[in-house]
Amino acid sequence: MAPTSKLSIGIKRASRSHAYHRRGLWAIKAKNGGAFPKAEKPAAAAEPKFYPADDVKPRVPSTRKPKPTKLRSSITPGTVLIILAGRFMGKRVVFLKQLKSGLLLISGPFKINGVPIRRVNQTYVIATSTKVDISGVDVAKFDDKYFAREKKQKAKKTEGELFETEKEASKSLPDFKKDDQKAVDAALIKAIEAVPELKTYLGARFSLRDGDKPHEMVF
Amino acid sequence: MVKGRTGQRVRLYARGTILGYKRSKSNQYETTSLVQIEGVNTKEDVAWYAGKRMAYIYKAKTKSSETRYRCIWGKVTRPHGNSGVVRAKFKSNLPPESMGRKVRVFMYPSSI
Numbered sequence: 001m002a003p004t005s006k007l008s009i010g011i012k013r014a015s016r017s018h019a020y021h022r023r024g025l026w027a028i029k030a031k032n033g034g035a036f037p038k039a040e041k042p043a044a045a046a047e048p049k050f051y052p053a054d055d056v057k058p059r060v061p062s063t064r065k066p067k068p069t070k071l072r073s074s075i076t077p078g079t080v081l082i083i084l085a086g087r088f089m090g091k092r093v094v095f096l097k098q099l100k101s102g103l104l105l106i107s108g109p110f111k112i113n114g115v116p117i118r119r120v121n122q123t124y125v126i127a128t129s130t131k132v133d134i135s136g137v138d139v140a141k142f143d144d145k146y147f148a149r150e151k152k153q154k155a156k157k158t159e160g161e162l163f164e165t166e167k168e169a170s171k172s173l174p175d176f177k178k179d180d181q182k183a184v185d186a187a188l189i190k191a192i193e194a195v196p197e198l199k200t201y202l203g204a205r206f207s208l209r210d211g212d213k214p215h216e217m218v219f
Numbered sequence: 220m221v222k223g224r225t226g227q228r229v230r231l232y233a234r235g236t237i238l239g240y241k242r243s244k245s246n247q248y249e250t251t252s253l254v255q256i257e258g259v260n261t262k263e264d265v266a267w268y269a270g271k272r273m274a275y276i277y278k279a280k281t282k283s284s285e286t287r288y289r290c291i292w293g294k295v296t297r298p299h300g301n302s303g304v305v306r307a308k309f310k311s312n313l314p315p316e317s318m319g320r321k322v323r324v325f326m327y328p329s330s331i
Binding site: 072084125126205209213215219 | 227228229230231232233258259264266267268325326327328329330331
């Protein structure tokens, strides 16, 4: 920086012409043909017809994505799980894989204990230390969409038909699901029968007895 | 509950007794009940049960949803004292008739 003037405050060191030359606007003017380039003003926006009385912030939708459900370390593919609630409570069941929704894909196998290929939540399940070898089972085709409910068909009904029973949709399992069950179970049952007593173990249900203390049990 | 179940009856809950409400000598706080779970005798044992759901089941004279049995759901919140008694909060406060009666302490939400 130029040395400050020692004469007085407000008296600049550089003279008007010197300061003008230093700023270099003459060079920009020369480049632009004599005049300083003027920025184009953007076209004035039309005045809005309506001004709201209060200043309200527009709601921004949340960009938060939920984390994938963490699988307990005790649950690995092939673990035998005990179902704690629901229709199949107490049943011992084989874990196949975790689906994208976080639910666990399990199978009885159906022949052994009547539990079909099903989804179950991790919190309603106890993992035992028993493992089944499921390397021979192909579960790639199962995902959450496989288990989606069938959309009800809304057929237009005449007045007479309206009063008839509305349970016309058949609730039987589609054949391809039965075949999938058989395919998965075939490999599973082979692996299960290789282990002594595992089949009867999976067929038996778990129950608490007198004197049992769940907090002291090792599963 | 039975609910028309024909197969094997399995018990997947621990039995508990409702001791009463959280209280001091002359004041009681009905939002929290005290429960004694069978087989649980120390504060350290209670840690396993923290957060587990419980159900107080009772019968009524009229049928609602095809059954006379009704239920109040709740959960274990924390230990109470050193000897295994547990504090529990229910969806609606337990009625005083429940004192001395049984409660079911389920094994879910499970973390095993």
